Structures are given as C-alpha cells and as structure tokens.
Amino acid sequence: MATARIFQRPKNAMQxxxxxxxxxxxxxxxxxxxxxxxxxxxxxxGDTRDQIRLGFPTKEAAIAYAEREGLAFTVIAAPERKLKLQSYADNFR
Structure with a gap:
C-alpha cells in the first residue's frame, strides 16, 4: 500500500x-x-512515484484526495511562525 505525506511548505530561508x-x-x-x-x-x-508532488489549496482537499485514492497518509503540521520584533536601535545596544 502506498503511503504519503501531506504538509505545508515552510518559508524559503533565502528569500x-x-x-x-x-x-x-x-x-x-x-x-x-x-x-x-x-x-x-x-x-x-525504480520508484517513479518519488517524482510526483501534488499541490492542493487546503489540507482538507489533500486528505480527501488521499482517502479517495486509498492512500495511507500522515499529516505534518506546519511549523509555527515566530516573530522577532525589534527596532533598528536594538542592533546598537
């Protein structure tokens, strides 16, 4: 049985x-x-499924697709964003 991961992409660290x-x-x-x-x-x-990445607008749509196709899946929660609020003057303390 095919297994799949459902996840949200994190923000690119370089941009x-x-x-x-x-x-x-x-x-x-x-x-x-x-x-x-x-x-x-x-x-x-020889595994060609490694090349497939499907995009969905919502988590529910991805889960519905996996259930409809009979795939075992795991949902990986998106990492929580942490904001580091500081002013420019904090660089010179």
Missing part, C-alpha cells in the same frame, strides 16, 4: 517572501532506497 506557503503538498514516501548507478554514479531507484 523574504512567503510565496506558495499557503498551499498543501502531497508527496509519496519512497518505496525503495536509492542506489548509485554503476555507470554514472548518480543516485536513483
């Missing part, structure tokens, strides 16, 4: 924007470990 952080993603768990290709040395496996 200040929050684009696409409100969408939910369904990703399949790897069915087999990756192994190096003997010719090129690149890591790969």
């Amino acid at each position: 200040s924007g929050r684009a696409r952080t409100d969408r939910w993603t369904l990703e399949f768990e790897p069915a087999e470990p990756k192994r190096p290709d003997p010719l090129t040395g690149w890591a790969g496996s």
Whole structure:
C-alpha cells in the first residue's frame, strides 16, 4: 500500500517572501532506497512515484484526495511562525 505525506511548505530561508506557503503538498514516501548507478554514479531507484508532488489549496482537499485514492497518509503540521520584533536601535545596544 502506498503511503504519503501531506504538509505545508515552510518559508524559503533565502528569500523574504512567503510565496506558495499557503498551499498543501502531497508527496509519496519512497518505496525503495536509492542506489548509485554503476555507470554514472548518480543516485536513483525504480520508484517513479518519488517524482510526483501534488499541490492542493487546503489540507482538507489533500486528505480527501488521499482517502479517495486509498492512500495511507500522515499529516505534518506546519511549523509555527515566530516573530522577532525589534527596532533598528536594538542592533546598537
């Protein structure tokens, strides 16, 4: 039976924007470990579901899809945002 993870993307640490952080993603768990290709040395496996990432507008829509398709799933809660409020003058204390 296929298992999947449902999660919200965290904010990109390299950017200040929050684009696409409100969408939910369904990703399949790897069915087999990756192994190096003997010719090129690149890591790969025969599991093609590793390449699939489905986006949903809400958590409920992602859960409904997983239940409709008969997928076992786990929902990973989004990390809580912590605001660090300080003024510019605090840099010189």
